[in-house]
Amino acid sequence: MKRIALFHLETLMWIERLGTFAAAAQRLHTTQPAISARVREIEEQLGLALFQREGRRMVLTARARRLIQACEPLCHELEQALLDASDFAGASGTVRIGSGEIAAASCLPGWVQAIERERPGVTMEIELDLTARLMQDLLAGRRDIVFLAGPVASPGIQTAPIGTVALVWAANPALAARGGLTADLPIWSLPDHSPLHAVTHETLDAAGITRPRLHTCNNVRMLIEIVASGRGAAVLPETMVREDLARGRLAECHPRPGRALAFEAAVRARERDPVILDLFARAADLRIESAPRSL
Template identity: 25%
Template structure:
């Protein structure tokens, strides 16, 4: 089967529209319709019902989803392994949501350098929906995201039970003021909860969609804002930041998402590394044994 047929099918499933699928795939809508017709002829089943609202799957279409994902993922994995540099047994590609990469990805890269030196690594940072689409299609092996939605053929594993906490550069602050408040957009759920808790902070002078940028700005000019607890911990211990007593906390867990049919001989060391750094042990020293990771000594949590 032409792999583009499976890709086209999955794009329609994701967008629920032949027109949007054509736009995403950079082909004409006629080409999309032709690919679906070819796929339906090969399978001997009708896969979509088209209507004014877009396209919905038939029962046969729903059954074919996991097979289409497996086809695309297998092809992408094979294609990626052809680019493995000499001296490495496989390539692992990891994508991380923008708000979660720091310091998780760097700690993971350092862990992998010691724990799985036989693997080649590639990391990317981006928007959650784009990354999840790519792990579903096999162009990424693992995605780290906040509140990912469940999809057929994917496994979701909790990495960090993180919280967003209110901190200030001034000790003893009881409530933040709009004039020196730095608002970080941690997503729609945080925005809704934040608006209920702090209606007076609905309009502030400085806002950012990137947590590390907002934190560096706060540390430089002063003020208050919500940031990830594990990230600000060292600043709180050093006295550069102070927890605002009695302020509400907001859950912000991080999850690892990967294909259910992934080659675990390749992914297991990468997942082990993510679990270790998520638990606060980024400097783990390990030895590779038969494709697995055996830990010989762990540095104490930071």
């Protein structure tokens, strides 16, 4: 029997973890035809079929699953041993990171700086998105680590809490002085799949305030600019408006919501890549700085 390279086994393991050749190709930074070629090479060398067709899907055979279960811990231990021997000095590869806008502004810069300094061989690809899509991308293998608003409950995801962000009702100081939310001023929010949207409605309902409509914007920084320019009020993350409040560009116009936003770092529950797990352990040590309550 010819030798089977580690990259052959790695290919099988990622197909099994992510479910499709396309997802494995994306994770391994190659093409779907290249993945198919690797699978054919293994099948030819072993003399057995690794996949069988079920309807329109290709699924692993029982023998292929047993092969992966036997090889996965061995491959993981080998890679871990090599990295431990070099104290992770040789850690390399591309790690795809997803983050919500608030988490990115609150804690990501310091973490990225530490990774650049201590893991210079690691390339980071960072993309900002909404929590729901970050979850989908993580489970599908399109992202390796994500930072999102929690709490997250999924059997396929392992999470670590990284702190909370206080929320404030803010408006242009001139509008805030007119009576806050009791004045007839426009209300802005992130779209309805954001936790900020839910907090906005909770506050208005609790205060008995009705508005015929709620304006929305899907970008927090643009939302801050809209509010600061005097076009209404919004619930905003304190960490992102702290400077504006201190400078008097914004003013709190209503008591702060009782609910803060909790944030978590997350990886797939079955993640075995030692570099990704190392970065996740560092992410778990992050702490978003909470602000004292006021108003």
